[in-house]
Amino acid sequence: MSKIVFITGATSGFGRAAATKFAQEGWSLIITGRREDRLQAIAEELSQSVPVHYQTMDVSDKEQVAAVIESLPDAFKDVTCLINNAGLALAPQPSQSVELDDWHTMIDTNIKGLVNVTHALLPTLIRVGNGTSIINVGSIAGAWPYPGSHVYGATKAFVKQFSYNLRCDLLGTGVRVTDIAPGIAETEFTLVRTKGDQAASDALYQGTRALAAQDIANTMFYVATLPDHMNINRMEVMPTDQAWSLFAIHRQ
Numbered sequence: 001m002s003k004i005v006f007i008t009g010a011t012s013g014f015g016r017a018a019a020t021k022f023a024q025e026g027w028s029l030i031i032t033g034r035r036e037d038r039l040q041a042i043a044e045e046l047s048q049s050v051p052v053h054y055q056t057m058d059v060s061d062k063e064q065v066a067a068v069i070e071s072l073p074d075a076f077k078d079v080t081c082l083i084n085n086a087g088l089a090l091a092p093q094p095s096q097s098v099e100l101d102d103w104h105t106m107i108d109t110n111i112k113g114l115v116n117v118t119h120a121l122l123p124t125l126i127r128v129g130n131g132t133s134i135i136n137v138g139s140i141a142g143a144w145p146y147p148g149s150h151v152y153g154a155t156k157a158f159v160k161q162f163s164y165n166l167r168c169d170l171l172g173t174g175v176r177v178t179d180i181a182p183g184i185a186e187t188e189f190t191l192v193r194t195k196g197d198q199a200a201s202d203a204l205y206q207g208t209r210a211l212a213a214q215d216i217a218n219t220m221f222y223v224a225t226l227p228d229h230m231n232i233n234r235m236e237v238m239p240t241d242q243a244w245s246l247f248a249i250h251r252q
């Protein structure tokens, strides 16, 4: 029987690339996201090689999440790997100029959404047991501060600590938990963050070698297929062309 991966935010970026990677390796896919046309197109393409179940799902809607997981078809019930990938950053400007709704959207998606899906799938993962994994997509922003990161970085710090805390509770169940924390990666992330500013997105990735979505998808697959007794707690992945910078100092 093929293994089954449940991916949130499979319509773009890391999630889309993960769907392709796991399908190439023979896994069955449950792909979710809000954009149905994209899910349908991905399902059409990848179901040529593996079983695919797609379902629109807004992770921030806990009733919808519970219903989607409750109604998984029999062939997709024994989920082996949950990839909590859906997420976004908004409002790259300083905190004092941000719309409150943007902060709420990040909290609702990156924190509440991740918690909603995890809570609904935990009984399944524990039932399936050894070799199952939860891969939470954090960010370097969860560990390192930078201007304009405000609530986004704080939501990813939540992802890190929640991942560690889950490990404590899941000890003995065989369920593994990993926080994969990428650095700069070229996806639709910056387009979403700037609310559609293609020029700003292009400028950010110009002249450097950012991570590609496939790099993180390959990392996810590596983590999900380690021997059952191995758990990577957190994996911070940056492109070679990215590093930390100096502390900022305000001068009169």
Ligand SMILES: NC(=O)c1ccc[n+]([C@@H]2O[C@H](COP(=O)([O-])OP(=O)(O)OC[C@H]3O[C@@H](n4cnc5c(N)ncnc54)[C@H](OP(=O)(O)O)[C@@H]3O)[C@@H](O)[C@H]2O)c1
Pocket (backbone or CB within 6 Å): 008, 009, 010, 011, 012, 013, 014, 015, 032, 033, 034, 035, 057, 058, 059, 060, 085, 086, 087, 088, 089, 109, 113, 137, 138, 139, 140, 181, 182, 183, 184, 185, 186, 187, 188, 189, 190, 192
């Ligand atoms: N790219 C980077 O530089 C970078 C670095 C570190 C961490 N990350 C993290 O990586 C994850 C994936 O981002 P990405 O770079 O691949 O960006 P992306 O290309 O914009 O993809 C984001 C995905 O999240 C989904 N999503 C957003 N809100 C959702 C909601 N309420 N319910 C369900 N799905 C939702 C989107 O699908 P729909 O719009 O169809 O719902 C989309 O599939 C995020 O958690 C992000 O914070 C990205």
